[in-house]
Amino acid sequence: MTGQRIGQVVATYLDHLAVEKGRSGNTLAAYRRDLDRYIEWLIAKDLPGIDDITPDDVEAYRADLTRGYGEHQPLSAASVARAVSSLRGMHKFAVAERHAAANPLADAPPTNLPTRLPKAISVEEVGQLLDAARFGDGPIPLRDTALLEFLYGTGSRITEAVTCAIDDLDLGAGAVTLHGKGGKTRTVPLGNYAVAAIEAYLVRGRPAMNPNGPGVFRNSRGGPLSRQGAWAIIQNIAERAGLTVHISPHTLRHSYATHLLDGGADVRVVQELLGHTSVVTTQVYTLVTVDRLREVYATSHPRARR
Template sequence: MTEARIGRVAGIYLDHLAVEKGRSKNTIEAYRRDLDRYLEWLTAQGIEAVDAITPDVVEAYRADLTRGWGGHPPLSAASVARMVSAIRGLHKFAHAEGHAGTDPLIDAPPVNLPTRLPKAITVDEVAALLEAARFGDGPIPLRDTALLEFLYGTGARITEAVTCAIDDLDLTAGAVTLTGKGGKTRTVPLGNYAVEAIEAYLVRARPGLNPTDAGLFRNKRGGRLSRQGAWAVLKDVAERAGLSADISPHTLRHSYATHLLDGGADIRAVQELLGHTSVVTTQVYTLVTVDRLREVYATSHPRARR
């Protein structure tokens, strides 16, 4: 077998993820960044051949990620686990496709991290956020209100929201078709508040933003609102509402799921609404609601405390 260079194999692997696995552009870029750092470290060690990478080499890299190296700061356990996961996928692919004689991580156990509960804000905080979005004149407050009502009203991922087209909406039925990971689509309901906000935006605001295509949410120049633009909208509105600076579009998705379960929704229904392939992914939200029930019990039951 011809000795393969790790840099070339990494490029083939990224093409495989994009073309054959259908991973999104954002996912591919995340993998590219993680693998570029791995390749940088291997080059510094004088390692170029795939078959020169042993379990000890990967462990040494993991240790350097943890303590920092070459001007890179130390990474958290979660970031290290993510990078090792990218490396695991690369070496598994290299071995399966015949670019390497062995897989140095084939016997390595997966990194188990403590379960991190998703962050959610309260119903009152959501109301404050949406009220703050309405502040001001012109088309932008109407767009911002529609965007945030859409995110909270559907539990959509930020990419699903900014790639949504007008044709994906059925405002009469109160529903929208979202395109999620891997190009999978699902139709979810839109609540009355979201429908009203979107209708107001479409009639009174979107035409004034000079839209250049059928994308739903527009920026000030008429193009599609980007992921970064949507983040900026939420950051600005959260600041005006006096809420925590670490609120993200995903916070609204977490809040959507948590509030549904708090209200008695079936976990399987929430799984479908969120577009999770496995209910195991959705079950993390049940931990949040159990914690809340525990708090209620501790403060309300006469024999909860001594």
């Protein structure tokens, strides 16, 4: 489906950022401000449909942000770059999810914003999360433990996890087929801990939920677990574990990649496991590991400090 109204696409994109990407409330508010202003400008130009927008329109909007227009004051170069970065992400998402036929920023020069390093938690904090998930009796702790082990053991996106069907699992081989963006699939390994947790859930937890569909992860009423539901589960478990850092489903994906690279995995192998189209996307994780290497060097090498 293409040609949706810009407001509909923006609402879907913000939901994607909140649930799948795990962006904080402040970050979401900034995106919303940038995109609401964009919508307002487009509607004033009689461009309500996302497929009505051309590269020239985006450039005109960038120019208006720089010099100011109507009741809006001129923005600084950094604010303009941030605003255009918000548009770039939204338009890229719209094409990837088939809400639009083309990306008007596809050939636009990149905005020079500082690289944001992915926020991973430590192996010890992952252990705290899993301990908190296992607390209690009944099918819910079994499901929650299986969900966390699945996310951390596969590096999957939350959408890939909640759409995973029982037929996608090959627990005997320790593998699962994930259905990623753009209809692409990939098969990734499942570690022993994830296999054991999923088996326990499938045998003792899921049947008690009276499941009514093929999806692995079910909500308490037996229906499919939604992205929002999975996000809330992880937030509650993190709170129970006493972790003060912001943790979302995507945090476990970041942690998966970071811990693999810390353990010596090749970046191109991690690229394949994460389902990244380009290795450039994966290489941001190497910046995190370099920072950790510096810390180890600074505290361990006899000539690192004077």
